Amino acid sequence: MRAANGAAEGAVGGRAKTAVEAVGVTKVFGQGEERVVALDNVSIAIQENEFFTLLGPSGCGKTTLLRLIAGFDHPTEGRILLHGNDISSLPPFRRPVNTVFQNYALFPHMTVAGNIAFGLEMLGKPRAQIDARVDEMLRLVRMGELKNRETSQISGGQQQRVALARALAPSPEVLLLDEPLSALDLKLRKEMQIELKRLQHQTGITFIFVTHDQEEALTMSDRIAVMNKGCILQIGAPREIYDRPAERFVANFIGDTNFLQAELLSASKGGTRVKLPSGKTVAASLPEGLGEAVGKSVSIVVRPEHAEVVGKPSAGLLSGTLTNIVYFGTDTHYHVNLDAGGAFIVRMQNLRGSESGFEVGDKVGITFKQDAVQALRD
Amino acid sequence: MSIAEADRALLASSERSAAEIAAEAERRDIRSRWLLSAPALVIIMLAAVGPLLIVVIYSFLTPGDYGNVVWRFNTEGWTGVVLQQDIFSDKWQWADANLSIFWRSVKLSLLTTATTVLVGVPTAYFIATRPGRWRDVWLFLITIPFWTNLLIRTYAIMDLLRTDGLINTALVKLGIIDQPLQLMFTDFAIGFGMTYVFLPLMVLPVYASIEKLDFHLVEAGYDLYANRWNMFWRIILPLVKPGIIAGSILVFIPSLGAYVTPRVLGGGRNMMIGNLIELMFGQGRNWPLGSALSLTLMVIVTIALLYYVRVTSAQRRNYG
Numbered sequence: 001m002r003a004a005n006g007a008a009e010g011a012v013g014g015r016a017k018t019a020v021e022a023v024g025v026t027k028v029f030g031q032g033e034e035r036v037v038a039l040d041n042v043s044i045a046i047q048e049n050e051f052f053t054l055l056g057p058s059g060c061g062k063t064t065l066l067r068l069i070a071g072f073d074h075p076t077e078g079r080i081l082l083h084g085n086d087i088s089s090l091p092p093f094r095r096p097v098n099t100v101f102q103n104y105a106l107f108p109h110m111t112v113a114g115n116i117a118f119g120l121e122m123l124g125k126p127r128a129q130i131d132a133r134v135d136e137m138l139r140l141v142r143m144g145e146l147k148n149r150e151t152s153q154i155s156g157g158q159q160q161r162v163a164l165a166r167a168l169a170p171s172p173e174v175l176l177l178d179e180p181l182s183a184l185d186l187k188l189r190k191e192m193q194i195e196l197k198r199l200q201h202q203t204g205i206t207f208i209f210v211t212h213d214q215e216e217a218l219t220m221s222d223r224i225a226v227m228n229k230g231c232i233l234q235i236g237a238p239r240e241i242y243d244r245p246a247e248r249f250v251a252n253f254i255g256d257t258n259f260l261q262a263e264l265l266s267a268s269k270g271g272t273r274v275k276l277p278s279g280k281t282v283a284a285s286l287p288e289g290l291g292e293a294v295g296k297s298v299s300i301v302v303r304p305e306h307a308e309v310v311g312k313p314s315a316g317l318l319s320g321t322l323t324n325i326v327y328f329g330t331d332t333h334y335h336v337n338l339d340a341g342g343a344f345i346v347r348m349q350n351l352r353g354s355e356s357g358f359e360v361g362d363k364v365g366i367t368f369k370q371d372a373v374q375a376l377r378d
Numbered sequence: 379m380s381i382a383e384a385d386r387a388l389l390a391s392s393e394r395s396a397a398e399i400a401a402e403a404e405r406r407d408i409r410s411r412w413l414l415s416a417p418a419l420v421i422i423m424l425a426a427v428g429p430l431l432i433v434v435i436y437s438f439l440t441p442g443d444y445g446n447v448v449w450r451f452n453t454e455g456w457t458g459v460v461l462q463q464d465i466f467s468d469k470w471q472w473a474d475a476n477l478s479i480f481w482r483s484v485k486l487s488l489l490t491t492a493t494t495v496l497v498g499v500p501t502a503y504f505i506a507t508r509p510g511r512w513r514d515v516w517l518f519l520i521t522i523p524f525w526t527n528l529l530i531r532t533y534a535i536m537d538l539l540r541t542d543g544l545i546n547t548a549l550v551k552l553g554i555i556d557q558p559l560q561l562m563f564t565d566f567a568i569g570f571g572m573t574y575v576f577l578p579l580m581v582l583p584v585y586a587s588i589e590k591l592d593f594h595l596v597e598a599g600y601d602l603y604a605n606r607w608n609m610f611w612r613i614i615l616p617l618v619k620p621g622i623i624a625g626s627i628l629v630f631i632p633s634l635g636a637y638v639t640p641r642v643l644g645g646g647r648n649m650m651i652g653n654l655i656e657l658m659f660g661q662g663r664n665w666p667l668g669s670a671l672s673l674t675l676m677v678i679v680t681i682a683l684l685y686y687v688r689v690t691s692a693q694r695r696n697y698g
Contacts, residue, residue, distance in 0.1 A: 122608055
């Protein structure tokens with residue numbers, strides 16, 4: 001019964017097999033007035049050998065979903081499948097799935113090696129095999145020299161590596177990571193992001209990563225599911241999520257964005273056009289389910305770096321007055337008050353010897369780069 | 379004197395005066411510290427060290443004819459703890475009665491400690507895993523017996539254990555036994571009573587250490603394929619061990635010196651050290667022996683405490 005379920009959505013690489021699947025999962029905590037719906041009819045399919053990220057603000061249900069997959073909680077409704085088998089009712093110790101906890105949860109009464117060996121001991125592996133595997137794991141996370149240290153004697157970054165080694169030692173089919181980098185400082189976090197990516201590559205294990213840090217999600221993931229209020233809003237590759245957000249929440253949560261209202265003029269394949277507040281029309285991308293909105297007002301987003309400031313107001317798709325110029329080193333942000341109402345931010349890269357020459361108070365135009373406009377479902 | 383030299387001299391003098399000021403400040407600090415702790419020190423001297431000193435002195439004196447002591451140096455109080463002189467032959471022999479009482483005290487205290495661990499740990503675990511409000515209710519229920527006088531509670535136990543008491547009546551009615559069992563005035567009765575009395579002293583520290591336990595560790599254990607059995611032995615027990623040791627000390631020490639419970643439930647025959655000491659200060663009219671017995675008890679307790687300190691400090695080293 002290991003046949004991959006056909007219900008996989010957004011499959012990467014065409015014929016990838018589904019590792020973990022949630023089917024119509026709802027999780028309710030508490031009763032009566034304290035009743036909280038943490039997950040609301042969530043369905044998701046995560047492929048084998050994928051670095052999959054659940055991204056969302058705190059309380060969006062991402063950790064709950066992870067805990068349902070790990071088995072610490074059980075769904076109120078719906079099923080969790082692992083390689084097509086229903087594991088919803090199995091306790092955590094019967095699931096070939098391991099977790100890296102947010103606070104690492106290393107056993108304080110065991111050494112580094114003792115922690116890593118624990119899972120293997122519980123699986124009843126022979127001692128020689130355990131010892132070999134522990135050494136292998138220590139090498140994998142580059143911690144060989146700290147083998148016999150107490151877990152209280154090592155730094156946060158090192159504890160993180162031990163937690164990873166401990167979870168990887170029993171060769172789980174899926175590794176769950178619950179905001180594992182949130183306790184580390186920025187430099188260490190960047191280092192561990194690369195390290196995690198390397199480990200996933202090296203082990204070929206499916207990683208399901210939970211984070212509220214959009215940058216972390218964009219840099220590490222093969223695919224991202226953006227969650228809010230117990231629902232999955234959009235699933236896609238980082239580029240897709242960033243360039244083609246389907247909803248206002250997604251556009252807002254990931255990166256900086258300019259929101260505008262526009263009228264949808266036509267919606268056909270390759271010929272979608274919207275009318276901007278300035279009266280000019282421009283091509284736009286539509287998310288699914290917006291086809292019937294022709295003639296109505298829709299929200300559109302334009303990323304600050306997908307726009308440009310030009311000197312002649314009439315040459316732009318939008319026009320306005322420069323209210324602020326903020327220099328960031330690599331780039332400069334231009335804050336524009338639009339003539340049609342509202343504010344717009346443009347981010348332009350600073351090139352050597354290219355002084356823009358704009359000043360606050362200037363009347364300017366704003367042009368968009370190709371494919372810059374994305375309409376939203378809202 | 380060159381300017382540089384003058385500067386250096388000035389610097390040296392100012393340095394010296396700085397050091398002097400610091401020393402003066404420290405002296406004043408120490409003075410006020412002593413002054414502030416004086417009331418506490420007086421109380422400790424009067425309440426703890428003073429009486430103890432009297433006991434030590436009494437243990438080296440000669441018993442008076444009607445109790446009290448005669449101010450003559452004598453080591454018989456101490457030899458009497460373990461030895462006794464035969465009335466007719468004047469030969470020294472082991473004080474079997476005292477030794478058996480010591481042995482019974484240690485045995486019953488260890489048994490009581492073991493039973494409170496067996497009963498108390500699951501109880502504490504049960505309480506610690508209840509939802510917030512219920513935890514407080516259960517803790518409250520555990521502490522309620524403390525509000526009632528120990529003697530009254532012990533008499534209540536007596537009502538359970540008597541030949542026509544609750545337990546015997548129930549067993550006879552159920553047809554499990556024909557004749558009521560002799561439960562009162564046995565070592566069993568004393569152990570039973572002490573377990574009941576000292577159980578909260580085990581439950582509370584164990585509860586505290588279970589409550590402190592990071593539940594993520596339990597989840598991590600389950601995640602790493604530990605079933606419930608392994609979870610208990612490999613994760614939970616090692617982590618709550620400090621609480622169990624603390625509880626054991628709290629139960630063992632007062633058990634060793636217990637007086638009321640063995641007096642009521644053990645009758646006159648099954649004495650423990652506390653009863654023996656009372657006997658020596660009362661009918662026995664041998665205050666030096668009573669004092670020596672008290673100090674012997676103290677030594678045993680101190681050994682138990684030293685063991686506790688060693689174990690816990692070793693643990694602190696390990697767990698950080």
